[in-house]
Amino acid sequence: MPENTGQQRKVIADAVVSMDGYTSTGPDDDMSWAMQHISSEQSELMYEGIWRGVSTALVGRVNWEGFTAVWPGLTSDPNSSARTRDLGNWLATVEKVVISTTLQQADLDKTQWSNARVSRDLEEEVRSLKGAPGRDILVINSASIIKALLQADLIDELHMAVMPATLGGGVRLLPDGLTSTWQLSHATTIPATGAVILCYRRP
Template sequence: MSNSTQRADRRVAAEVTVSMDGYSSTGPDDDMSWCMEHILSGQSELHYEGIWRGAGTAVLGRVNWEGFTAVWPGLTEDPASSARTRDLGRWLATVEKVVFTKTLVQADLDRTDWVNARIGRDLEAEVRALKQAEGRDILVLNSASIIQGLLGAGLVDDLYLTVVPTTLGGGLRLFPDNFASTWQLATATTFPGSSTVSLHYYRA
């Protein structure tokens, strides 16, 4: 992520974990067991901190909103959680959040412990407006359907692709059909503990 201060023309970064065969989940009931060894590792925690600290707006879909708000408040308050986990939880709770959904309404968001969240409906138009607003960069949090839509609209500037050494054989693919694009490699990070690789690609 960019470490720049407030500015217009913000970059959109998409962070997503995928299997070796290109799936971001096994489907609607994905329990994420296939990637939890990596997610819970200290190496992963340090890596993700370098991504989210550069963002001033988080973008996510309904599934991740419901999953995150069910789990993260407890992690944030748990004294057994690491300092980085608690910091990330506080950031998630307070950062500007746009939740793209066809079913939730604002009252659903307001019932949670998290603040500064609003409903988004028109993905392309609202993300274009966010890019032109003052602020730090925009981070899409592991929501494959949102990332697909933004990729198709040419609105993803940075792609943080974490590849877990597991094949799922089916589920939700990250890249939409017939999507062709060219990227440049910024960094490649290896995680020996989980045999995982994270690749940061960008569009100049």
Template sequence: MAGTTGPQRTVIADAVVSIDGYSSTGPDDDMSWAMEHIMSPQSEVFYEGIWRGASTAIVGRTNWEGFTSVWPGLTKDPSSSTRTRDLGNWLATVEKVVFSTTLQQADLEKTEWTNARVARDPEAEVRSLKDAPGRDILVLNSASIIQALLKAGLVDELYLTVVPATLGGGLRLLPTDHASTWQLAGTTTIPTTGAVTLHYRRP
């Protein structure tokens, strides 16, 4: 029997890119080119306005391994800012979907983070998540997943933070074989680092 369905959840893709369009230098990217921006107090305030509205986080294998190796230490470090620790606690406990063709559930359970599960098919999984109860679904800086969801028409909002650095090569965030149209919803400048965040919504 058909039931009444409410509005779908919003899928937000959030990514940091260089001014020449790359989201990383490659598989072993250490993000050093973007860390000044990511850890700046102004950026922390801005990003808090995004992640506090989400009840599901999506990452790929590379970011999962990078995040779980760095964030537990940042979260426990007494010298970390309150916002850094708050974000670290949120990342540790929020529902997390990790897209990977190689990781197993047992691999996720070796980390300090909880409430994470492995998934294989980004399009099918995100379609299901959009229909499930919850708040926003936040895709965290995972280029391959963002590309797949853009091609499937499943990204509702896009935050691109452009860092004043060129990488000269690596992994581009946006797919080269997909065309789409967006509306500008807002811009934010981070004066201390020179970064600019562009917030787009689907028309």
């Protein structure tokens, strides 16, 4: 891990969200409503611009189990794009902190991914990571973690890819009752998929 330059590490939250504010329809969501965007070349390019500046990834139990079931196959598939394979290799080796009250370290060690550990206390973990050496910290599409960190005022950048779809219910990204102010860093559209990318920073 690179030496700390004296600046505190940023916590970046990245999520795919529907027009009506949901990140998924629930535990069995297959993400088909967002796959055209997720698999697009433009999306891969933009996401690469985020993860290459990150040295720690935060995920919850559901995403951990989903990612480790799917990504090793994508990474080894010769039909996957070069950027997909690069991302898969990064996910497999980057420092990963899995926030869970039920998973054990032995559960993580059973997967093909390395450099992962369980943490029980999200806020304490993030405060410690922000003060430690390294590049930025990325929360990967885990709504429960993003909600908790927003309420604790521990997110520095919030990236939302808004899909041209409504889900009508499911898991919301933003917590009820949260009051906060953000500055728009940049916004872009992906005409091929209809997605709008919004990137906000805390002032």
